[in-house]
Amino acid sequence: TAKQVAAACLRLPPLPSTSDLVKLYNLRAVKQLSQNFLMDHKLSSKIVRKSGRIRDCHVCEVGPGPGGITRSILEQGAARVTVVEKDPRFLPVLELLRDASHGKLHIELGDVLTYNMEKLFPPDLALPWEDRPPRIHLIGNLPFNVATPLIIRWLRDISLRRNAWVNGRVRMTLTFQEEVVERMVAPTGHAQRCRLSIMCQNWCQATHKFTIPGRAFVPKPDVDVAIAHFVPRVEPQIPLEFWLVEKVVRCVFSFRQKYCKRGAGLLFPEDQRDEQIKKMFAVADVNPALRPFQLTMSEFNRLCHAYAAILEQQPSLAKFNVRERIVIVDGADYDDDNGGVIENI
Ligand code: SAM
Numbered sequence: 069t070a071k072q073v074a075a076a077c078l079r080l081p082p083l084p085s086t087s088d089l090v091k092l093y094n095l096r097a098v099k100q101l102s103q104n105f106l107m108d109h110k111l112s113s114k115i116v117r118k119s120g121r122i123r124d125c126h127v128c129e130v131g132p133g134p135g136g137i138t139r140s141i142l143e144q145g146a147a148r149v150t151v152v153e154k155d156p157r158f159l160p161v162l163e164l165l166r167d168a169s170h171g172k173l174h175i176e177l178g179d180v181l182t183y184n185m186e187k188l189f190p191p192d193l194a195l196p197w198e199d200r201p202p203r204i205h206l207i208g209n210l211p212f213n214v215a216t217p218l219i220i221r222w223l224r225d226i227s228l229r230r231n232a233w234v235n236g237r238v239r240m241t242l243t244f245q246e247e248v249v250e251r252m253v254a255p256t257g258h259a260q261r262c263r264l265s266i267m268c269q270n271w272c273q274a275t276h277k278f279t280i281p282g283r284a285f286v287p288k289p290d291v292d293v294a295i296a297h298f299v300p301r302v303e304p305q306i307p308l309e310f311w312l313v314e315k316v317v318r319c320v321f322s323f324r325q326k327y328c329k330r331g332a333g334l335l336f337p338e339d340q341r342d343e344q345i346k347k348m349f350a351v352a353d354v355n356p357a358l359r360p361f362q363l364t365m366s367e368f369n370r371l372c373h374a375y376a377a378i379l380e381q382q383p384s385l386a387k388f389n390v391r392e393r394i395v396i397v398d399g400a401d402y403d404d405d406n407g408g409v410i411e412n413i
Pocket of ligand 1: 135
């Protein structure tokens, strides 16, 4: 019943509001670090609610800042919450929250881009990959320039079932600039379909939960903020290694408005390009005159497999990189994806 649910949730002792604490501790957001605080308790509660049922779950919150979302996580009955924050200025406020949390909140000072969650959760929470997701959640409202590289790293970790994903199909709820979430969930043929769409949708079921207007944050960012939820797939749609999928998708989308064979050509040195591309598209049974955004996941799957078959015969091609940028795995360049504009074709 609602009464039982309320009883199971944590009632924090009276504390000043997050916005009062920010003033009290003089925690000005540092603009260069893209810090924007969510002070609206209703909205932070909504973010946590939309991440799924977190009662009795273990949560890792990344970038808690002054702890607005952290409070909501505790209030909604998480069994244990670990926060990973890079900026030590937030320690006193987070410690206040920890002292009120009946031992449920743990603070880690560190960088989420290198933080390893492999040993963070009790081993008895782990579930086999094919099973339902375990009672572990990752939640975070991070700066936009951290959130995109982070999701790319986490997708790679999901593909390797390492980091938090040694425990099974751990779910994630993260905030991004609204247009980035539109790209993440864009289906075949959509104007926003890009590299990020294929990468996110390959390893996860990605959904856009809701959007918060920029004005709800202090200071107000120039864009609206969208909440995205990711559930790792039991079986990726392209069941191949991360680097290979990343390389094919990156090359194909290099020329968004051209035939997809043009970008795919970047996978091969010029002297064998025409011949290899012909072979690759024939084996994959994909129309080389489609535009990259028109390709379905199944067509990408067939192209990746055809490329993998070529590599088996000519392994040295794996190292070939026309732009001399060996596989980019930190994801920082995903923010440059041209997701919106389709020039006249
Ligand atoms: N979650 C809080 C909220 O919603 O009000 C703060 C949001 S603010 C946009 C992002 C927070 O992430 C800041 O506290 C910032 O210091 C922290 N942060 C930025 N980069 C980080 C990183 N690499 N690792 C951990 N925390 C980081």
